[in-house]
Amino acid sequence: MSHKSARIAAQIESFRGQELDAHYLGYFDCFNRQLFYEAHDVLEDLWLQDKHGSNGAFYKGLIQLAGAFVHLQKNRPHPAAALFKLALANLEKYPAKHERLNAAAVCGLIRNWLGSLEAAHFEKNPFTSGNAPKLALDLPHS
Numbered sequence: 001m002s003h004k005s006a007r008i009a010a011q012i013e014s015f016r017g018q019e020l021d022a023h024y025l026g027y028f029d030c031f032n033r034q035l036f037y038e039a040h041d042v043l044e045d046l047w048l049q050d051k052h053g054s055n056g057a058f059y060k061g062l063i064q065l066a067g068a069f070v071h072l073q074k075n076r077p078h079p080a081a082a083l084f085k086l087a088l089a090n091l092e093k094y095p096a097k098h099e100r101l102n103a104a105a106v107c108g109l110i111r112n113w114l115g116s117l118e119a120a121h122f123e124k125n126p127f128t129s130g131n132a133p134k135l136a137l138d139l140p141h142s
Contacts, residue, residue: 007038046059
């Protein structure tokens with residue numbers, strides 16, 4: 001097992017045995033803790049298994065979304081905008097609600113961040129740890 005695989009396994013361990021894939025759940029956990037690079041890494045394992053399948057572009061869009069925030073964390077607005085556009089193009093292919101995610105709301109979130117970057121002509125980074133987005137899945141309450 002590679003060092004990367006061990007890290008990913010640790011990130012998703014608490015999500016094993018649930019209705020949704022542990023990698024998918026781990027993505028949202030990492031994303032919501034502003035661990036955007038880790039979110040990308042965790043979901044990449046699932047995407048690699050399904051990249052040509054029905055959810056390939058969906059997972060790819062979520063990975064690109066996390067990547068865009070990695071760039072914002074590193075104060076790189078141009079690459080962030082490029083990834084936001086790619087993420088939007090991938091996620092827009094799916095229904096408004098997909099895999100327990102409000103994909104329409106995520107697309108709206110992407111458009112808002114992209115709009116902020118464009119309005120500032122990519123000269124001001126709108127991201128702060130205080131305004132980082134959170135993504136929620138529609139999960140049944142136990």
